[in-house]
Amino acid sequence: MCTYFSTSTFLNYATDTTGFYRLFPGIRSKPCTLNFHFVIPFFREILLNWGLGSCASASVKHMLTASNNPNHPTNQDGYTSNAVVLVVGGAAESLHCRPNNFQLVLKKRKGFCKIALETGASLVPVLHFGELDLFDQPPNPPGSPLRNFQEWIKNTTGIAPAAFRGVGFLQNTYGIIPRPKPLNAVIGRPIEMGKIEKPTQADVDKLHERFCKELTELFEENKPKFVEDYQNVMLVLDTGCFLSFATDWTGFCHQYPGIRSRVVTLDIHLIVPFFRELCFSWGVASSSEKCIVKLLQAPNDPDHKLNSDGKTSNAVVIIVGGAAESLNCRPNNYQLVLKRRKGFCRIALQTGTALVPVINFGELDLFDQPSNPPGSRLRSCQEWMKAKTGIAPPAFIGRGFFQYNYGLIPRRKPINTVIGAPIEVPRVETPSAEQIEALHAKFCTALEDLFETHKSSYVENHENVKLIVD
Numbered sequence: 001m002c003t004y005f006s007t008s009t010f011l012n013y014a015t016d017t018t019g020f021y022r023l024f025p026g027i028r029s030k031p032c033t034l035n036f037h038f039v040i041p042f043f044r045e046i047l048l049n050w051g052l053g054s055c056a057s058a059s060v061k062h063m064l065t066a067s068n069n070p071n072h073p074t075n076q077d078g079y080t081s082n083a084v085v086l087v088v089g090g091a092a093e094s095l096h097c098r099p100n101n102f103q104l105v106l107k108k109r110k111g112f113c114k115i116a117l118e119t120g121a122s123l124v125p126v127l128h129f130g131e132l133d134l135f136d137q138p139p140n141p142p143g144s145p146l147r148n149f150q151e152w153i154k155n156t157t158g159i160a161p162a163a164f165r166g167v168g169f170l171q172n173t174y175g176i177i178p179r180p181k182p183l184n185a186v187i188g189r190p191i192e193m194g195k196i197e198k199p200t201q202a203d204v205d206k207l208h209e210r211f212c213k214e215l216t217e218l219f220e221e222n223k224p225k226f227v228e229d230y231q232n233v234m235l236v237l238d239t240g241c242f243l244s245f246a247t248d249w250t251g252f253c254h255q256y257p258g259i260r261s262r263v264v265t266l267d268i269h270l271i272v273p274f275f276r277e278l279c280f281s282w283g284v285a286s287s288s289e290k291c292i293v294k295l296l297q298a299p300n301d302p303d304h305k306l307n308s309d310g311k312t313s314n315a316v317v318i319i320v321g322g323a324a325e326s327l328n329c330r331p332n333n334y335q336l337v338l339k340r341r342k343g344f345c346r347i348a349l350q351t352g353t354a355l356v357p358v359i360n361f362g363e364l365d366l367f368d369q370p371s372n373p374p375g376s377r378l379r380s381c382q383e384w385m386k387a388k389t390g391i392a393p394p395a396f397i398g399r400g401f402f403q404y405n406y407g408l409i410p411r412r413k414p415i416n417t418v419i420g421a422p423i424e425v426p427r428v429e430t431p432s433a434e435q436i437e438a439l440h441a442k443f444c445t446a447l448e449d450l451f452e453t454h455k456s457s458y459v460e461n462h463e464n465v466k467l468i469v470d
Contacts (some may be wrong), residue, residue, distance in 0.1 A: 014050035028079035091160035120195030126189040129226030134178040323392035352427025362456035366410035
């Protein structure tokens with residue numbers, strides 16, 4: 001399995017322009033990319049024609065464990081093994097690309113190491129010198145308006161809109177054509193670790209550390225040949241993050257191995273074109289009772305087809321307050337809509353599922369909204385819209401692209417997710433109102449205790465801030 005820095009997949013691995021198949025006979029190169037690219041008509045056919053595959057874990061494992069038998073139907077092209085080519089840094093890394101800025105997004109990306117251990121595949125570090133010289137882009141340091149916009153697009157679509165500047169057809173100052181610069185691919189020595197069916201986190205960390213070391217040494221050894229002013233150029237490994245449950249950027253899957261987080265939302269969000277596809281790509285499901293029960297009662301058999309991703313259970317993530325709660329959202333106003341919402345307790349009892357209280361500190365600081373006390377004209381209008389559509393239209397006030405007073409972009413504030421102890425729930429096929437009421441009271445108490453325990457760490461002026469349960 002090859003992992004490498006640049007995006008020169010087409011020249012080096014999707015074609016034989018640079019002689020890959022002559023240098024590595026019998027090996028079929030398989031560059032991988034996001035699933036998103038395979039749903040775009042015409043572009044999808046071009047990618048498949050080049051032999052690209054999905055970078056999903058199941059797809060990569062399938063290619064790495066394919067038969068090496070020359071007579072197998074999949075090897076009729078004369079090749080007997082696959083070299084899976086991954087751009088580990090992906091979209092996030094492209095935002096750093098400019099001449100002589102060798103900055104990788106790699107420190108927290110360890111999934112490829114886990115797959116290598118599970119399949120027994122060797123890791124091969126690869127660098128492309130010259131790729132950064134093909135384009136430049138305007139300054140976009142973290143926190144700048146341009147970078148914030150690029151990060152928002154990347155988090156929403158998975159595609160980073162790097163503002164590349166190349167040359168034009170008739171001039172060499174600006175344009176979208178790459179500059180005429182040489183590209184040199186350097187392939188390092190294979191790193192062999194052996195097959196471990198269930199690698200521990202320590203195994204993964206050890207292989208990742210070794211890979212980063214080999215990649216850095218490969219860079220230092222070869223940069224005098226291909227980098228101008230190489231004495232002042234170094235390789236930098238960067239980090240990044242997204243959200244807690246719709247992605248694994250905060251390490252949910254490492255903290256809770258074997259558990260698949262499934263955020264649920266209103267059905268209306270899953271019928272809006274394009275937005276629906278975004279929700280599905282993040283694993284979001286319907287918040288209807290039927291869907292939640294199905295998720296909670298899914299089979300735990302590792303060999304079941306629903307668990308082909310390696311996980312054996314679902315953690316259903318519900319925003320109990322929903323649309324009504326969003327109308328209360330403003331800095332330091334921890335006001336929940338929870339007192340009369342007990343359906344989730346009934347489902348927990350019917351399925352025997354543990355309830356886990358979770359609080360996100362800092363989320364209220366991302367936006368403000370005008371004063372809208374119950375009975376005001378603004379609140380009445382919002383309540384009417386919520387009653388008619390199920391969607392509450394809060395008048396969020398964030399910041400803009402070029403100023404920080406108002407706009408739709410979230411303010412730059414940290415979000416800290418605190419997960420409490422599970423509340424074990426016995427299975428009761430037909431729970432009584434008293435049993436539901438008792439579980440609801442226990443959950444509210446646990447949530448309040450969790451808030452009081454951690455608010456001093458994350459809330460300013462925490463002495464005057466209380467959790468309000470309405």
